[in-house]
Amino acid sequence: MPGAVGGCGDFGADVCEGAEPSAKISMEIPGMHSGENLETLMVRYQQGDFAAATALIESISPHLHHFFLATSNSRADADDLLQETWLRIHKVRHTYRPGEPARPWFYAIARHIRVDHYRKIVRAAAGERELEEMSKSVSSAPPHAGGLDALMAPLSESQREVIAMLKIEGMSLEEVARATSSSVGSVKQKVHRAYKKLRETIGRAGSRKCRDGGLA
Amino acid sequence: MKDEEIDDLWKKAAQDPQELDPRVLQHIGDSIKPTLRPVRPLPSVGRMAVGVVLVCVAVSLAGAARAGFFGLAKMNLQERLLVFPTLGLLACLVAVGFVHQMIPASRVRISPRALLALSSVALLAVFAVLFRDYHTDHFFSAGITCLLTGLLHAIPAGLLSWLVLRRGFAASAAAAGLIAGTLAGIAGVGLLELHCPNFQAAHILVWHTAVVPVSAAFGALLGRELRARTRSPKT
Numbered sequence: 001m002p003g004a005v006g007g008c009g010d011f012g013a014d015v016c017e018g019a020e021p022s023a024k025i026s027m028e029i030p031g032m033h034s035g036e037n038l039e040t041l042m043v044r045y046q047q048g049d050f051a052a053a054t055a056l057i058e059s060i061s062p063h064l065h066h067f068f069l070a071t072s073n074s075r076a077d078a079d080d081l082l083q084e085t086w087l088r089i090h091k092v093r094h095t096y097r098p099g100e101p102a103r104p105w106f107y108a109i110a111r112h113i114r115v116d117h118y119r120k121i122v123r124a125a126a127g128e129r130e131l132e133e134m135s136k137s138v139s140s141a142p143p144h145a146g147g148l149d150a151l152m153a154p155l156s157e158s159q160r161e162v163i164a165m166l167k168i169e170g171m172s173l174e175e176v177a178r179a180t181s182s183s184v185g186s187v188k189q190k191v192h193r194a195y196k197k198l199r200e201t202i203g204r205a206g207s208r209k210c211r212d213g214g215l216a
Numbered sequence: 217m218k219d220e221e222i223d224d225l226w227k228k229a230a231q232d233p234q235e236l237d238p239r240v241l242q243h244i245g246d247s248i249k250p251t252l253r254p255v256r257p258l259p260s261v262g263r264m265a266v267g268v269v270l271v272c273v274a275v276s277l278a279g280a281a282r283a284g285f286f287g288l289a290k291m292n293l294q295e296r297l298l299v300f301p302t303l304g305l306l307a308c309l310v311a312v313g314f315v316h317q318m319i320p321a322s323r324v325r326i327s328p329r330a331l332l333a334l335s336s337v338a339l340l341a342v343f344a345v346l347f348r349d350y351h352t353d354h355f356f357s358a359g360i361t362c363l364l365t366g367l368l369h370a371i372p373a374g375l376l377s378w379l380v381l382r383r384g385f386a387a388s389a390a391a392a393g394l395i396a397g398t399l400a401g402i403a404g405v406g407l408l409e410l411h412c413p414n415f416q417a418a419h420i421l422v423w424h425t426a427v428v429p430v431s432a433a434f435g436a437l438l439g440r441e442l443r444a445r446t447r448s449p450k451t
Binding site for chain 1: 219222223225226227229230236237240241243244245247248249251252253254255256257258317318319320321322323324325327383384385387388391443444
Protein backbone atom coordinates (compact mmCIF):
# COMPACT_ATOMS: atom_id res chain seq x y z
CA MET A 1 0.00 0.00 0.00
CA PRO A 2 1.55 3.30 -0.99
CA GLY A 3 1.98 5.71 1.88
CA ALA A 4 1.46 2.95 4.42
CA VAL A 5 1.21 4.13 7.97
CA GLY A 6 3.63 1.70 9.43
CA GLY A 7 6.96 2.39 7.75
CA CYS A 8 9.31 5.26 8.39
CA GLY A 9 10.48 5.12 4.81
CA ASP A 10 7.15 6.50 3.70
CA PHE A 11 7.93 9.85 5.21
CA GLY A 12 11.56 10.09 4.22
CA ALA A 13 14.59 8.98 6.18
CA ASP A 14 15.29 12.46 7.53
CA VAL A 15 12.18 12.49 9.70
CA CYS A 16 12.79 9.05 11.14
CA GLU A 17 16.25 9.54 12.53
CA GLY A 18 15.25 12.36 14.84
CA ALA A 19 17.88 11.61 17.45
CA GLU A 20 19.17 15.16 17.79
CA PRO A 21 16.17 17.45 17.86
CA SER A 22 18.02 20.73 17.71
CA ALA A 23 20.88 19.61 15.50
CA LYS A 24 19.07 20.79 12.40
CA ILE A 25 18.92 24.35 13.67
CA SER A 26 22.55 25.24 13.25
CA MET A 27 23.52 28.85 12.83
CA GLU A 28 25.84 31.33 14.39
CA ILE A 29 24.01 33.86 16.43
CA PRO A 30 25.49 36.52 18.69
CA GLY A 31 25.16 35.33 22.30
CA MET A 32 25.22 31.69 21.22
CA HIS A 33 28.51 30.06 22.17
CA SER A 34 29.97 27.34 19.97
CA GLY A 35 28.50 23.93 20.74
CA GLU A 36 25.41 25.41 22.35
CA ASN A 37 22.04 24.15 21.32
CA LEU A 38 18.48 25.21 21.98
CA GLU A 39 18.33 23.22 25.19
CA THR A 40 21.28 24.95 26.85
CA LEU A 41 20.05 28.32 25.61
CA MET A 42 16.65 27.60 27.16
CA VAL A 43 18.28 26.85 30.51
CA ARG A 44 20.21 30.14 30.32
CA TYR A 45 17.01 31.93 29.31
CA GLN A 46 15.28 30.50 32.39
CA GLN A 47 18.17 31.87 34.45
CA GLY A 48 17.45 35.35 33.12
CA ASP A 49 20.26 35.61 30.55
CA PHE A 50 19.21 38.18 27.94
CA ALA A 51 21.95 37.14 25.49
CA ALA A 52 20.54 33.61 25.51
CA ALA A 53 17.02 34.97 25.04
CA THR A 54 18.18 37.01 22.05
CA ALA A 55 20.01 34.01 20.59
CA LEU A 56 16.86 31.91 20.98
CA ILE A 57 14.69 34.57 19.38
CA GLU A 58 17.05 34.82 16.43
CA SER A 59 17.48 31.08 15.99
CA ILE A 60 13.96 29.73 16.44
CA SER A 61 11.84 32.66 15.18
CA PRO A 62 12.49 32.11 11.44
CA HIS A 63 11.35 28.50 11.85
CA LEU A 64 8.23 29.43 13.80
CA HIS A 65 7.49 32.16 11.26
CA HIS A 66 7.85 29.66 8.45
CA PHE A 67 5.51 27.30 10.29
CA PHE A 68 2.91 30.05 10.68
CA LEU A 69 3.27 31.03 7.02
CA ALA A 70 2.78 27.42 5.96
CA THR A 71 -0.37 27.08 8.02
CA SER A 72 -1.93 30.53 7.81
CA ASN A 73 -0.96 31.81 4.32
CA SER A 74 -0.78 35.39 5.51
CA ARG A 75 2.42 37.24 6.25
CA ALA A 76 0.72 39.74 8.56
CA ASP A 77 -0.91 36.89 10.48
CA ALA A 78 2.42 35.06 10.71
CA ASP A 79 4.15 38.17 12.11
CA ASP A 80 1.39 38.68 14.68
CA LEU A 81 1.33 35.01 15.65
CA LEU A 82 5.10 34.97 16.07
CA GLN A 83 5.02 37.95 18.43
CA GLU A 84 2.16 36.50 20.40
CA THR A 85 3.94 33.16 20.60
CA TRP A 86 7.03 34.81 22.05
CA LEU A 87 4.97 36.62 24.65
CA ARG A 88 3.48 33.28 25.67
CA ILE A 89 6.87 31.54 25.58
CA HIS A 90 8.21 34.22 27.87
CA LYS A 91 5.28 33.85 30.26
CA VAL A 92 5.54 30.05 30.52
CA ARG A 93 9.30 29.61 30.10
CA HIS A 94 9.45 27.90 33.50
CA THR A 95 7.44 24.97 32.03
CA TYR A 96 10.41 23.92 29.88
CA ARG A 97 12.09 21.03 31.65
CA PRO A 98 15.91 21.04 31.37
CA GLY A 99 17.13 17.97 29.52
CA GLU A 100 14.01 17.62 27.40
CA PRO A 101 14.09 18.52 23.68
CA ALA A 102 13.36 22.24 23.32
CA ARG A 103 12.11 22.37 19.75
CA PRO A 104 8.85 20.45 20.36
CA TRP A 105 8.27 22.70 23.38
CA PHE A 106 8.47 25.82 21.18
CA TYR A 107 6.18 24.29 18.57
CA ALA A 108 3.67 23.10 21.19
CA ILE A 109 3.23 26.71 22.30
CA ALA A 110 3.21 28.01 18.72
CA ARG A 111 0.54 25.47 17.87
CA HIS A 112 -1.53 26.53 20.88
CA ILE A 113 -1.41 30.16 19.72
CA ARG A 114 -2.21 29.17 16.13
CA VAL A 115 -5.21 27.05 17.13
CA ASP A 116 -6.57 29.95 19.22
CA HIS A 117 -6.12 32.27 16.26
CA TYR A 118 -7.77 29.83 13.87
CA ARG A 119 -10.77 29.36 16.17
CA LYS A 120 -11.18 33.09 16.47
CA ILE A 121 -11.20 33.43 12.69
CA VAL A 122 -13.69 30.60 12.32
CA ARG A 123 -15.97 32.21 14.88
CA ALA A 124 -15.67 35.61 13.25
CA ALA A 125 -16.38 34.12 9.84
CA ALA A 126 -19.40 32.13 11.01
CA GLY A 127 -22.48 33.58 9.43
CA GLU A 128 -20.53 35.62 6.92
CA ARG A 129 -21.48 34.00 3.70
CA GLU A 130 -18.83 35.68 1.61
CA LEU A 131 -16.00 34.37 3.74
CA GLU A 132 -17.50 30.92 3.68
CA GLU A 133 -17.65 30.90 -0.08
CA MET A 134 -14.15 32.27 -0.27
CA SER A 135 -12.78 29.48 1.91
CA LYS A 136 -14.66 26.92 -0.18
CA SER A 137 -13.08 28.23 -3.35
CA VAL A 138 -9.65 28.16 -1.70
CA SER A 139 -10.04 24.61 -0.46
CA SER A 140 -11.16 23.35 -3.85
CA ALA A 141 -8.22 24.91 -5.65
CA PRO A 142 -6.00 22.22 -7.19
CA PRO A 143 -2.44 22.18 -5.90
CA HIS A 144 0.47 22.82 -8.21
CA ALA A 145 4.17 22.39 -7.79
CA GLY A 146 5.92 25.22 -6.02
CA GLY A 147 2.88 26.72 -4.28
CA LEU A 148 2.92 25.90 -0.59
CA ASP A 149 -0.49 27.45 0.06
CA ALA A 150 -2.01 25.53 -2.85
CA LEU A 151 -0.46 22.28 -1.66
CA MET A 152 -1.82 22.86 1.84
CA ALA A 153 -5.26 23.95 0.62
CA PRO A 154 -6.99 20.54 0.46
CA LEU A 155 -5.70 19.49 3.89
CA SER A 156 -7.50 19.86 7.21
CA GLU A 157 -6.06 22.14 9.92
CA SER A 158 -4.54 19.28 11.89
CA GLN A 159 -3.05 17.73 8.77
CA ARG A 160 -1.56 21.09 7.76
CA GLU A 161 0.25 21.58 11.04
CA VAL A 162 1.61 18.04 11.08
CA ILE A 163 2.80 18.32 7.47
CA ALA A 164 4.29 21.77 8.14
CA MET A 165 6.29 20.46 11.10
CA LEU A 166 7.33 17.22 9.45
CA LYS A 167 7.95 18.21 5.85
CA ILE A 168 8.62 21.94 5.95
CA GLU A 169 10.44 22.23 9.28
CA GLY A 170 12.07 18.80 9.07
CA MET A 171 11.08 17.69 12.56
CA SER A 172 11.13 14.01 13.52
CA LEU A 173 7.94 12.02 14.10
CA GLU A 174 8.75 11.92 17.81
CA GLU A 175 9.16 15.71 17.93
CA VAL A 176 5.89 16.28 16.07
CA ALA A 177 4.12 13.86 18.39
CA ARG A 178 5.40 15.77 21.41
CA ALA A 179 4.53 19.16 19.92
CA THR A 180 0.98 18.06 19.11
CA SER A 181 0.48 16.12 22.39
CA SER A 182 -0.26 12.95 20.49
CA SER A 183 1.36 9.61 19.80
CA VAL A 184 3.76 8.82 16.97
CA GLY A 185 1.12 6.47 15.56
CA SER A 186 -1.43 9.26 15.43
CA VAL A 187 1.04 11.54 13.61
CA LYS A 188 1.76 8.79 11.07
CA GLN A 189 -1.95 8.32 10.53
CA LYS A 190 -2.48 12.04 9.91
CA VAL A 191 0.38 12.12 7.41
CA HIS A 192 -0.97 9.04 5.66
CA ARG A 193 -4.41 10.61 5.35
CA ALA A 194 -2.93 13.92 4.18
CA TYR A 195 -0.95 12.14 1.46
CA LYS A 196 -4.02 10.19 0.41
CA LYS A 197 -6.00 13.41 0.10
CA LEU A 198 -3.18 15.07 -1.84
CA ARG A 199 -2.89 12.13 -4.23
CA GLU A 200 -6.62 12.29 -4.90
CA THR A 201 -6.61 16.06 -5.40
CA ILE A 202 -3.57 16.03 -7.65
CA GLY A 203 -5.00 13.06 -9.59
CA ARG A 204 -8.30 14.88 -10.11
CA ALA A 205 -6.52 18.04 -11.22
CA GLY A 206 -4.36 16.01 -13.63
CA SER A 207 -7.27 14.18 -15.22
CA ARG A 208 -9.20 17.45 -15.58
CA LYS A 209 -6.20 18.97 -17.34
CA CYS A 210 -5.98 15.97 -19.71
CA ARG A 211 -9.70 16.16 -20.44
CA ASP A 212 -9.55 19.89 -21.13
CA GLY A 213 -6.52 19.36 -23.37
CA GLY A 214 -8.29 16.57 -25.23
CA LEU A 215 -11.35 18.68 -25.87
CA ALA A 216 -9.24 21.55 -27.10
CA MET B 217 1.36 10.00 -7.90
CA LYS B 218 3.90 8.44 -5.54
CA ASP B 219 4.78 9.65 -2.05
CA GLU B 220 8.30 10.51 -3.20
CA GLU B 221 6.88 12.88 -5.82
CA ILE B 222 4.73 14.55 -3.16
CA ASP B 223 7.85 14.80 -0.96
CA ASP B 224 9.58 16.60 -3.84
CA LEU B 225 6.67 19.03 -4.07
CA TRP B 226 7.06 19.81 -0.36
CA LYS B 227 10.78 20.31 -0.77
CA LYS B 228 10.27 22.74 -3.65
CA ALA B 229 7.55 24.58 -1.78
CA ALA B 230 9.63 24.78 1.38
CA GLN B 231 12.55 26.31 -0.54
CA ASP B 232 10.62 29.54 -0.91
CA PRO B 233 11.32 31.20 2.41
CA GLN B 234 9.96 34.65 3.10
CA GLU B 235 12.48 36.71 4.99
CA LEU B 236 11.51 37.57 8.52
CA ASP B 237 11.58 41.31 9.13
CA PRO B 238 14.45 42.04 11.58
CA ARG B 239 12.26 44.72 13.17
CA VAL B 240 9.87 41.98 14.30
CA LEU B 241 12.73 40.20 16.08
CA GLN B 242 13.89 43.48 17.59
CA HIS B 243 10.36 44.16 18.82
CA ILE B 244 10.12 40.69 20.41
CA GLY B 245 13.47 41.16 22.16
CA ASP B 246 12.45 44.61 23.41
CA SER B 247 9.11 43.34 24.69
CA ILE B 248 10.55 40.54 26.82
CA LYS B 249 13.61 42.38 28.14
CA PRO B 250 11.88 44.40 30.91
CA THR B 251 10.38 41.27 32.51
CA LEU B 252 13.33 38.94 32.04
CA ARG B 253 14.30 37.52 35.40
CA PRO B 254 15.30 34.03 36.60
CA VAL B 255 12.46 31.54 36.88
CA ARG B 256 12.25 28.25 38.75
CA PRO B 257 11.55 25.30 36.43
CA LEU B 258 8.64 23.01 37.29
CA PRO B 259 9.36 20.23 39.81
CA SER B 260 9.68 16.64 38.62
CA VAL B 261 6.67 14.82 37.15
CA GLY B 262 6.71 12.34 40.03
CA ARG B 263 6.61 15.06 42.68
CA MET B 264 3.71 16.85 41.04
CA ALA B 265 1.82 13.58 40.51
CA VAL B 266 2.27 12.63 44.18
CA GLY B 267 0.92 16.05 45.17
CA VAL B 268 -2.15 15.60 42.99
CA VAL B 269 -2.83 12.06 44.26
CA LEU B 270 -2.50 13.23 47.88
CA VAL B 271 -5.07 15.94 47.22
CA CYS B 272 -7.52 13.37 45.84
CA VAL B 273 -6.95 10.98 48.77
CA ALA B 274 -7.41 13.85 51.24
CA VAL B 275 -10.70 14.93 49.61
CA SER B 276 -12.05 11.35 49.63
CA LEU B 277 -11.06 10.77 53.25
CA ALA B 278 -12.37 14.15 54.40
CA GLY B 279 -15.69 13.54 52.64
CA ALA B 280 -16.02 10.06 54.12
CA ALA B 281 -15.02 11.29 57.58
CA ARG B 282 -17.84 13.80 57.40
CA ALA B 283 -20.43 11.39 55.94
CA GLY B 284 -19.32 8.17 57.64
CA PHE B 285 -17.21 5.15 56.63
CA PHE B 286 -20.26 2.86 56.24
CA GLY B 287 -19.11 1.33 52.95
CA LEU B 288 -15.65 0.52 54.28
CA ALA B 289 -17.15 -1.04 57.40
CA LYS B 290 -19.43 -3.27 55.34
CA MET B 291 -16.70 -4.46 52.94
CA ASN B 292 -14.91 -7.73 53.50
CA LEU B 293 -11.13 -8.02 53.23
CA GLN B 294 -11.20 -9.22 49.61
CA GLU B 295 -13.35 -6.27 48.55
CA ARG B 296 -11.11 -3.81 50.36
CA LEU B 297 -7.97 -5.33 48.86
CA LEU B 298 -9.34 -5.12 45.33
CA VAL B 299 -11.31 -1.87 45.31
CA PHE B 300 -8.91 0.55 47.01
CA PRO B 301 -5.63 -0.55 45.35
CA THR B 302 -7.41 -0.36 41.96
CA LEU B 303 -8.59 3.16 42.73
CA GLY B 304 -5.09 4.10 43.93
CA LEU B 305 -3.44 2.67 40.84
CA LEU B 306 -5.86 4.43 38.52
CA ALA B 307 -5.40 7.70 40.44
CA CYS B 308 -1.60 7.43 40.05
CA LEU B 309 -1.86 6.65 36.33
CA VAL B 310 -4.29 9.48 35.64
CA ALA B 311 -2.33 11.90 37.85
CA VAL B 312 0.83 11.28 35.81
CA GLY B 313 -1.20 11.84 32.62
CA PHE B 314 -2.60 15.06 34.08
CA VAL B 315 0.88 16.32 34.95
CA HIS B 316 2.06 15.56 31.41
CA GLN B 317 -0.87 17.56 30.03
CA MET B 318 0.31 20.56 32.05
CA ILE B 319 3.84 20.44 30.60
CA PRO B 320 4.06 21.49 26.93
CA ALA B 321 5.62 18.90 24.60
CA SER B 322 5.52 16.12 27.16
CA ARG B 323 5.60 12.63 25.74
CA VAL B 324 2.03 11.31 25.73
CA ARG B 325 1.98 7.56 26.29
CA ILE B 326 -1.75 7.18 26.96
CA SER B 327 -4.15 9.81 25.65
CA PRO B 328 -6.62 11.45 28.08
CA ARG B 329 -9.54 9.72 26.34
CA ALA B 330 -7.83 6.34 26.63
CA LEU B 331 -7.18 6.99 30.33
CA LEU B 332 -10.85 7.81 30.84
CA ALA B 333 -11.88 4.62 29.04
CA LEU B 334 -9.33 2.57 30.97
CA SER B 335 -10.49 3.97 34.32
CA SER B 336 -14.17 3.35 33.58
CA VAL B 337 -13.60 -0.18 32.27
CA ALA B 338 -11.27 -1.11 35.15
CA LEU B 339 -13.80 0.07 37.74
CA LEU B 340 -16.64 -1.74 35.96
CA ALA B 341 -14.59 -4.94 35.86
CA VAL B 342 -13.64 -4.80 39.55
CA PHE B 343 -17.20 -3.97 40.64
CA ALA B 344 -18.67 -6.69 38.41
CA VAL B 345 -16.32 -9.29 39.90
CA LEU B 346 -16.90 -8.30 43.54
CA PHE B 347 -20.54 -7.35 43.88
CA ARG B 348 -23.08 -10.06 43.08
CA ASP B 349 -26.26 -8.76 44.70
CA TYR B 350 -28.54 -8.26 41.71
CA HIS B 351 -31.46 -6.62 43.52
CA THR B 352 -32.39 -3.13 42.36
CA ASP B 353 -34.12 -1.36 45.25
CA HIS B 354 -34.55 2.41 44.86
CA PHE B 355 -32.39 2.23 41.76
CA PHE B 356 -32.88 5.82 40.61
CA SER B 357 -33.37 7.67 43.90
CA ALA B 358 -30.41 6.02 45.64
CA GLY B 359 -28.33 6.15 42.45
CA ILE B 360 -28.81 9.83 41.79
CA THR B 361 -27.96 10.62 45.41
CA CYS B 362 -24.68 8.70 45.05
CA LEU B 363 -23.89 10.27 41.66
CA LEU B 364 -24.42 13.76 43.05
CA THR B 365 -22.40 13.01 46.18
CA GLY B 366 -19.53 11.69 44.06
CA LEU B 367 -19.65 14.71 41.75
CA LEU B 368 -19.88 17.15 44.67
CA HIS B 369 -16.63 15.72 46.04
CA ALA B 370 -15.07 15.60 42.59
CA ILE B 371 -15.35 19.39 42.35
CA PRO B 372 -12.95 20.20 45.24
CA ALA B 373 -10.65 17.35 44.16
CA GLY B 374 -10.45 18.78 40.62
CA LEU B 375 -10.01 22.38 41.76
CA LEU B 376 -7.33 21.53 44.32
CA SER B 377 -5.48 19.34 41.80
CA TRP B 378 -5.55 22.22 39.35
CA LEU B 379 -4.19 24.45 42.11
CA VAL B 380 -1.29 22.04 42.69
CA LEU B 381 -0.44 22.21 38.99
CA ARG B 382 -1.21 25.91 38.54
CA ARG B 383 2.34 26.70 37.38
CA GLY B 384 1.95 24.36 34.44
CA PHE B 385 0.63 25.31 31.02
CA ALA B 386 -2.04 23.26 29.29
CA ALA B 387 -1.39 23.36 25.55
CA SER B 388 -4.78 21.68 25.12
CA ALA B 389 -7.19 22.97 27.76
CA ALA B 390 -9.96 20.53 26.79
CA ALA B 391 -7.64 17.51 27.11
CA ALA B 392 -6.27 18.81 30.42
CA GLY B 393 -9.82 19.43 31.64
CA LEU B 394 -10.87 15.94 30.59
CA ILE B 395 -8.05 14.28 32.45
CA ALA B 396 -8.47 16.53 35.51
CA GLY B 397 -12.15 15.59 35.52
CA THR B 398 -11.26 11.90 35.28
CA LEU B 399 -8.95 12.19 38.27
CA ALA B 400 -11.53 14.14 40.25
CA GLY B 401 -14.11 11.50 39.35
CA ILE B 402 -11.82 8.78 40.71
CA ALA B 403 -11.61 10.77 43.97
CA GLY B 404 -15.42 10.91 43.97
CA VAL B 405 -15.66 7.14 43.48
CA GLY B 406 -13.15 6.70 46.31
CA LEU B 407 -15.43 8.63 48.61
CA LEU B 408 -18.46 6.59 47.53
CA GLU B 409 -16.67 3.30 48.18
CA LEU B 410 -15.71 4.49 51.65
CA HIS B 411 -19.15 5.83 52.43
CA CYS B 412 -21.93 4.04 50.50
CA PRO B 413 -23.18 0.78 52.11
CA ASN B 414 -25.41 -0.07 49.12
CA PHE B 415 -23.63 -3.08 47.55
CA GLN B 416 -26.22 -3.88 44.88
CA ALA B 417 -24.36 -4.64 41.67
CA ALA B 418 -26.54 -2.48 39.43
CA HIS B 419 -26.24 0.49 41.80
CA ILE B 420 -22.46 0.35 41.99
CA LEU B 421 -21.89 -0.53 38.34
CA VAL B 422 -24.10 2.27 37.02
CA TRP B 423 -24.11 5.11 39.52
CA HIS B 424 -20.71 4.83 41.18
CA THR B 425 -18.84 4.25 37.93
CA ALA B 426 -20.79 7.03 36.20
CA VAL B 427 -19.09 9.61 38.42
CA VAL B 428 -15.87 9.21 36.39
CA PRO B 429 -17.18 9.89 32.84
CA VAL B 430 -19.62 12.58 34.00
CA SER B 431 -16.88 14.37 35.92
CA ALA B 432 -14.51 14.01 32.93
CA ALA B 433 -17.12 15.51 30.60
CA PHE B 434 -17.60 18.47 32.96
CA GLY B 435 -13.83 18.89 33.15
CA ALA B 436 -13.46 18.93 29.36
CA LEU B 437 -16.27 21.46 28.97
CA LEU B 438 -14.85 23.64 31.72
CA GLY B 439 -11.37 23.52 30.18
CA ARG B 440 -12.74 24.51 26.79
CA GLU B 441 -14.82 27.30 28.28
CA LEU B 442 -11.93 28.67 30.36
CA ARG B 443 -9.68 28.68 27.34
CA ALA B 444 -12.26 30.55 25.29
CA ARG B 445 -12.62 33.14 28.05
CA THR B 446 -8.93 33.61 28.76
CA ARG B 447 -7.95 33.86 25.09
CA SER B 448 -6.08 37.08 24.57
CA PRO B 449 -7.98 39.76 22.69
CA LYS B 450 -4.98 40.43 20.43
CA THR B 451 -4.52 38.98 16.90
